[in-house]
Amino acid sequence: MSRYLYYPGCSMDGSGRAYGESLNGVCEKLGLTMSEIDDWNCCGATEYVGVSLSPAYALIARNLALAANAKKDGEPLVAACSACYLNLAKADAYMKERPLLNERVNVALGAGDLHYEPGSVEIRHLLEVIMNDVGLDQVKSMVVKPLAGLRVAPYLGCMLPRPDPDHRWKNHERPEELDRLLEALGADVVDFPLKTECCGGHMTQIAPKVGLELIKRLVDEAEHHGADMMVTVCPMCQINIDAYQGEMNALFHTKHKMPIVFFTQLMGIAFGLDEKKMGFGRELTDARKALRKIGQQPEVAVEAAPAHRQRPDKRALPMPTMPKDADPVREALASEVNQ
Amino acid sequence: MVVAQVQPPEMADTTRFLEEVSARTAGVSRLEMCIQCGTCGGSCPSADDMDHTPRMLFAMIRAGMKDEALRSNTPWMCVSCYHCVVRCPQGVHIADVMYTLKGMAEDAKSYRDKTPPHFASVFVGQVETFGRSWELGLTARHYLRHFILRLPRMTPMAIGLFMRGRIGIMPNRIHQRKQLHAILSKAEELEKVS
Ligand code: SF4
Ligand code: SF4
Numbered sequence: 426m427s428r429y430l431y432y433p434g435c436s437m438d439g440s441g442r443a444y445g446e447s448l449n450g451v452c453e454k455l456g457l458t459m460s461e462i463d464d465w466n467c468c469g470a471t472e473y474v475g476v477s478l479s480p481a482y483a484l485i486a487r488n489l490a491l492a493a494n495a496k497k498d499g500e501p502l503v504a505a506c507s508a509c510y511l512n513l514a515k516a517d518a519y520m521k522e523r524p525l526l527n528e529r530v531n532v533a534l535g536a537g538d539l540h541y542e543p544g545s546v547e548i549r550h551l552l553e554v555i556m557n558d559v560g561l562d563q564v565k566s567m568v569v570k571p572l573a574g575l576r577v578a579p580y581l582g583c584m585l586p587r588p589d590p591d592h593r594w595k596n597h598e599r600p601e602e603l604d605r606l607l608e609a610l611g612a613d614v615v616d617f618p619l620k621t622e623c624c625g626g627h628m629t630q631i632a633p634k635v636g637l638e639l640i641k642r643l644v645d646e647a648e649h650h651g652a653d654m655m656v657t658v659c660p661m662c663q664i665n666i667d668a669y670q671g672e673m674n675a676l677f678h679t680k681h682k683m684p685i686v687f688f689t690q691l692m693g694i695a696f697g698l699d700e701k702k703m704g705f706g707r708e709l710t711d712a713r714k715a716l717r718k719i720g721q722q723p724e725v726a727v728e729a730a731p732a733h734r735q736r737p738d739k740r741a742l743p744m745p746t747m748p749k750d751a752d753p754v755r756e757a758l759a760s761e762v763n764q
Numbered sequence: 765m766v767v768a769q770v771q772p773p774e775m776a777d778t779t780r781f782l783e784e785v786s787a788r789t790a791g792v793s794r795l796e797m798c799i800q801c802g803t804c805g806g807s808c809p810s811a812d813d814m815d816h817t818p819r820m821l822f823a824m825i826r827a828g829m830k831d832e833a834l835r836s837n838t839p840w841m842c843v844s845c846y847h848c849v850v851r852c853p854q855g856v857h858i859a860d861v862m863y864t865l866k867g868m869a870e871d872a873k874s875y876r877d878k879t880p881p882h883f884a885s886v887f888v889g890q891v892e893t894f895g896r897s898w899e900l901g902l903t904a905r906h907y908l909r910h911f912i913l914r915l916p917r918m919t920p921m922a923i924g925l926f927m928r929g930r931i932g933i934m935p936n937r938i939h940q941r942k943q944l945h946a947i948l949s950k951a952e953e954l955e956k957v958s
Binding site for chain 1: 879918
């Protein structure tokens with residue numbers, strides 16, 4: 426039994442309820458005890474920081490202070506919403522980086538008899554905990570219903586792999602972790618090129634055309650790769666792609682019906698947990714029909730996606746590269762010169 | 765894209781705006797390190813909808829073009845995808861600077877579209893009152909104010925979400941609301957001093 430402190434965030438018992446439900450079931454199976462920090466508050470999402478700096482960070486830091494007080498034995502604080510995770514991790518990192526911010530936040534916390542020492546709580550995201558603390562071998566050993574026949578597009582969105590204040594991700598633009606996890610569950614995993622592109626964030630609320638266009642790119646691409654569903658790690662990504670797909674279809678005259686579910690929901694299914702208890706049926710774009718494909722032979726062979734060309738260096742900028750293999754023009758030129 | 769036509773300001777004003785922006789940014793902004801390479805704009809999914817690419821905006825900040833920078837829609841179009849941030853060769857905290865500029869534009873009331881600042885202020889108001897966000901209250905108020913025409917399509921979506929147990933009719937509240945208010949007012953007080 427490993428114990429973790431848990432910060433659910435506001436959407437876990439609201440719009441992201443299927444995430445909360447499946448997470449509980451899956452963590453229990455995996456022997457991860459998630460103890461919710463008492464009386465946590467909203468992390469401010471992507472709104473508060475754009476209004477006023479010190480209050481925004483004091484708001485986040487109240488949660489960190491509560492977590493530090495609840496900590497018994499170095500347990501990390503886990504969030505499953507990418508935006509919550511990033512806010513918590515950023516507050517900790519920036520309080521370290523900028524003493525003035527640290528001072529102000531702590532003076533403010535002091536008005537509520539709280540204090541937070543940056544660095545005193547380790548902040549992590551659920552996916553990374555499952556990958557690193559549980560490990561794929563254990564996940565594999567618990568699969569009783571492999572997801573064979575289900576074609577999934579892994580979709581991480583932005584805020585988990587980037588900006589990565591704690592340097593936990595090897596690749597910020599095309600991380601493979603979620604792909605490996607879904608493969609371990611037996612699913613047929615699409616090499617989804619837009620896996621860390623934006624879901625539109627709050628744009629669906631403030632500049633709908635911009636938001637819906639971003640959603641369309643993702644759904645088009647998932648469809649193009651023959652995915653039965655997209656799989657996400659973030660409640661904001663989920664609601665944007667799930668709930669706004671209707672408005673997107675109306676705007677662009679398309680007829681997409683691409684379900685998007687949380688990775689924990691599929692883990693639950695593979696572990697033999699009940700479909701309804703894993704939150705299936707809560708999505709607006711029905712995913713249950715696609716679940717029936719599990720264990721079936723795929724009806725039509727899907728064209729393989731073009732192989733991804735690796736950049737020369739993971740940290741390099743996207744510069745044009747010369748083809749390494751035979752180039753007839755160059756060879757012809759070279760032989761002319763040699764003659 | 766908008767090409768600004770202005771007289772260069774005095775030197776002292778120039779650095780003052782850069783310093784102001786950096787002071788209001790969460791981490792160390794590193795704005796003065798920008799080498800104008802343009803990687804940020806080239807990586808940005810919203811660049812097409814922006815008045816200025818992030819690179820241009822940062823040049824404007826360094827040139828002290830405060831009014832123009834605060835009127836630009838660029839920060840409001842930033843979706844915080846952090847593509848530019850992981851690619852910037854100089855480690856500029858681009859997305860955080862965008863947040864700073866939003867806050868400054870709100871204070872100066874120098875935005876053209878009221879929708880984003882209204883959304884942010886309703887959200888923040890809820891969080892300050894309840895300690896938690898409340899999606900139904902937020903979206904209902906926001907759509908009535910700004911997107912009446914989207915309501916016919918939003919209503920079935922809201923009903924769908926409600927039927928699936930994904931919308932709370934009443935806001936959730938934290939217990940220690942007094943403590944939270946004390947913390948936030950103190951923080952606001954400190955923010956104003958700077
Ligand atoms: S990528 Fe960085 S250094 Fe290059 S223009 Fe943008 S902010 Fe400046
Ligand atoms: S973080 Fe903002 S500015 Fe940077 S690439 Fe994303 S949308 Fe563009």
